[in-house]
Amino acid sequence: MNSLIGTYECKVDAKGRLMLPSALKKQLSPVFQDGFVLKRAVFQPCLELYPMAEWEKLMQKMNKLNRFKKKNNDFIRRFTAGVKMVEVDTAGRLLIPKDLIAFSGISKEIVLSSAINIVEIWDKDKYEQSIDDAAEDFADLAEEVMGQDDDEYGIS
Numbered sequence: 001m002n003s004l005i006g007t008y009e010c011k012v013d014a015k016g017r018l019m020l021p022s023a024l025k026k027q028l029s030p031v032f033q034d035g036f037v038l039k040r041a042v043f044q045p046c047l048e049l050y051p052m053a054e055w056e057k058l059m060q061k062m063n064k065l066n067r068f069k070k071k072n073n074d075f076i077r078r079f080t081a082g083v084k085m086v087e088v089d090t091a092g093r094l095l096i097p098k099d100l101i102a103f104s105g106i107s108k109e110i111v112l113s114s115a116i117n118i119v120e121i122w123d124k125d126k127y128e129q130s131i132d133d134a135a136e137d138f139a140d141l142a143e144e145v146m147g148q149d150d151d152e153y154g155i156s
Contacts, residue, residue: 004028004114009124011108016096024112024119025092032088038096038121039083040103044130047096047104047121049086054117096121 008021020028034052041048050058062079065072084097096106109124122130134141 002027003116004119006112006114008112010110010112012096012101012106012110016098016101017093018096018110018112018121020088020092020094021112024114025088028088028119035085035087036094037083038086038094038100039079040081040100041120042079044120044122045104045126046123046130047100047106048115049094049119049121051117 004024004027006021006023006027008024010018010021012018028051031051031053036052037050037055039048039050062076065076067073067076082099082103084100086094086096088094100106104121104123105126106121106123107125111120111122111124111127113120113122113127
């Protein structure tokens with residue numbers, strides 16, 4: 001799967017269903033038949049939507065962790081807490097389970113934000129606050145993460 005592109009504002013109905021925007025639906029359509037995994041984000045109060053193939057790649061990495069180390073077991077338990085398999089219905093809707101709505105504080109207005117190979121699902125107000133909070137530090141973060149000249153991953 002190629003990298004996903006775009007940030008989309010949408011609404012969640014009273015049952016927790018969101019209609020995928022057509023541009024995002026088009027990008028994800030090749031992987032609809034495999035389904036998705038929806039989980040709590042690690043660092044932010046949002047949700048992460050993984051196409052099944054991307055989830056499987058991540059699980060292969062996690063499966064290499066030594067389960068006889070308490071830290072590893074604790075990490076796996078916390079990382080997979082609240083994980084749900086979800087599908088897009090024939091109308092192009094995705095149902096967000098109630099426990100994940102509660103975790104993320106999602107109300108009616110939401111933002112779907114592409115994050116390379118996954119989609120973050122945010123309550124709109126929390127998303128805007130997160131972007132505002134990070135704005136001041138973004139230049140320093142960009143330099144630290146992407147600015148290495150001698151690293152094969154540095155961009156110049």
